[in-house]
Amino acid sequence: MNLLADTRLGGYLMLLWFAGSRRRELRRPLLRAQLQRQIHGAGVTALPVIGVMAMLTGAATVTQLSALIGADSDLTQRMLFLGLFYEMAPLLSALVVVARSSAGIASELAVMHLHDEFTALRRLGVPAADYLLLPRIFGLAIALPAVTACFQVFAIGGSWLATALLEGRPLAETAGRFFDFADPWLALLSLVKSALMGAAVGIIACHHGSSGKGSTQAISGAAIQAVGTGLVAVFVVDLAFAALVYALR
Amino acid sequence: MSLALHATVEARRLSLFDGRDPRLVLPLDEGGRHRLVVGDSTVARQVLKALERCPGVGVLADNGGLLGAMTVAENFALALRYDSDPDDPRDWECDLETALRLCGLTPERIATLGRERPMNLERSERWTVGFVRCLLRPPELLVIDRLFAGLARRQANALIAVEAVYHARHPFRPVLFVDLDSHELPDLPDCRTLTELTELAETPCHC
Numbered sequence: 365m366n367l368l369a370d371t372r373l374g375g376y377l378m379l380l381w382f383a384g385s386r387r388r389e390l391r392r393p394l395l396r397a398q399l400q401r402q403i404h405g406a407g408v409t410a411l412p413v414i415g416v417m418a419m420l421t422g423a424a425t426v427t428q429l430s431a432l433i434g435a436d437s438d439l440t441q442r443m444l445f446l447g448l449f450y451e452m453a454p455l456l457s458a459l460v461v462v463a464r465s466s467a468g469i470a471s472e473l474a475v476m477h478l479h480d481e482f483t484a485l486r487r488l489g490v491p492a493a494d495y496l497l498l499p500r501i502f503g504l505a506i507a508l509p510a511v512t513a514c515f516q517v518f519a520i521g522g523s524w525l526a527t528a529l530l531e532g533r534p535l536a537e538t539a540g541r542f543f544d545f546a547d548p549w550l551a552l553l554s555l556v557k558s559a560l561m562g563a564a565v566g567i568i569a570c571h572h573g574s575s576g577k578g579s580t581q582a583i584s585g586a587a588i589q590a591v592g593t594g595l596v597a598v599f600v601v602d603l604a605f606a607a608l609v610y611a612l613r
Numbered sequence: 614m615s616l617a618l619h620a621t622v623e624a625r626r627l628s629l630f631d632g633r634d635p636r637l638v639l640p641l642d643e644g645g646r647h648r649l650v651v652g653d654s655t656v657a658r659q660v661l662k663a664l665e666r667c668p669g670v671g672v673l674a675d676n677g678g679l680l681g682a683m684t685v686a687e688n689f690a691l692a693l694r695y696d697s698d699p700d701d702p703r704d705w706e707c708d709l710e711t712a713l714r715l716c717g718l719t720p721e722r723i724a725t726l727g728r729e730r731p732m733n734l735e736r737s738e739r740w741t742v743g744f745v746r747c748l749l750r751p752p753e754l755l756v757i758d759r760l761f762a763g764l765a766r767r768q769a770n771a772l773i774a775v776e777a778v779y780h781a782r783h784p785f786r787p788v789l790f791v792d793l794d795s796h797e798l799p800d801l802p803d804c805r806t807l808t809e810l811t812e813l814a815e816t817p818c819h820c
Contacts, residue, residue: 394695484678488692
């Protein structure tokens with residue numbers, strides 16, 4: 365057990381267990397305020413980037429598919445839903461959040477560790493792990509599905525606009541054809557996948573930010589490790605869900 | 614040097630042991646100032662680590678123990694409201710303003726202090742903010758960590774005068790000054806005990 369705890373994976377699992385067992389602490393008003401701040405930082409402030417990226421991705425995808433398969437094809441609509449809505453939206457949203465928030469969280473915690481602020485919090489009578497880690501982990505787990513939902517809306521909206529412009533077809537007709545192939549369970553599953561990706565990214569960033577050696581080099585090291593491992597975790601979760609869907613079909 | 618220091622609280626007395634030998638015994642219900650002089654920073658850190666494990670012991674660092682990412686007002690809110698009852702009718706803002714005034718801050722300074730980041734404050738001001746926090750939520754034993762290191766005598770005396778507010782407000786709560794052994798150590802008025810960690814013996818204070 366101790367050997368596992370000493371490994372990086374063991375550290376992540378312990379943090380996962382900690383977050384699960386202490387989640388009720390988020391009812392405290394000050395922790396809830398921290399949680400809202402994290403959701404705002406990871407989610408709301410990412411929306412302009414996500415919006416532009418999603419519109420462009422949607423437009424580019426539908427243009428390519430129309431050129432290769434034809435805008436009328438059922439396959440185009442199926443690929444829009446499965447490829448863009450279900451697969452790419454959670455993945456690209458997670459990549460944006462990893463790039464923006466994971467490094468930020470890890471380096472912020474590493475700076476606090478360097479300045480001995482974990483001890484300062486303990487001396488204030490505030491459990492440092494509850495106050496610093498819980499809102500960050502749950503903040504990402506809540507923000508990422510919201511960001512993904514926005515990505516999906518903007519991307520599909522972008523694809524409809526592009527179809528309307530390219531083919532001169534009414535928006536309602538394009539939307540209707542898309543909804544014929546949309547599966548609400550898969551849409552829900554994509555948000556669950558995003559939540560798990562957010563939790564994984566949060567746990568990894570918090571682990572690397574809070575377990576450094578307390579030196580200036582550790583700050584950049586924590587950010588690099590959080591981003592690198594966070595990216596791997598995102599793809600692992602994505603693959604796990606792809607395997608789950610394959611198994612269920 | 615490796616010290617196996619540990620502290621216990623029994624029958625309203627805090628004892629700091631090195632192995633089996635008690636090095637420091639403090640009554641927790643008599644108030645007053647006490648001083649513990651240690652040889653170096655390593656020993657000081659170990660002493661603080663041992664003391665912090667005891668329930669009811671609060672440590673005030675020389676930088677006030679403030680969080681750099683928050684404003685002074687947020688630091689106060691966190692310290693005063695984290696574990697407090699939401700239905701507690703106590704008016705923290707009024708108490709806070711009174712405490713800051715008692716510690717020598719002018720009304721103009723108090724009006725702007727809340728928005729400042731700790732890193733923008735002078736060292737003595739940072740310490741005063743941390744001290745006010747302890748004044749409003751006093752621990753059973755307040756340990757003041759190496760307050761005088763690097764301070765001029767005039768600055769040290771000013772902070773000792775501020776610290777007197779604590780005894781006036783909480784006469785039965787003791788304060789332990791942990792200081793590094795130095796020839797420039799200022800005298801503590803009405804210091805009840807002086808303990809030197811290297812000598813083991815507790816001697817009456819003549820400071």
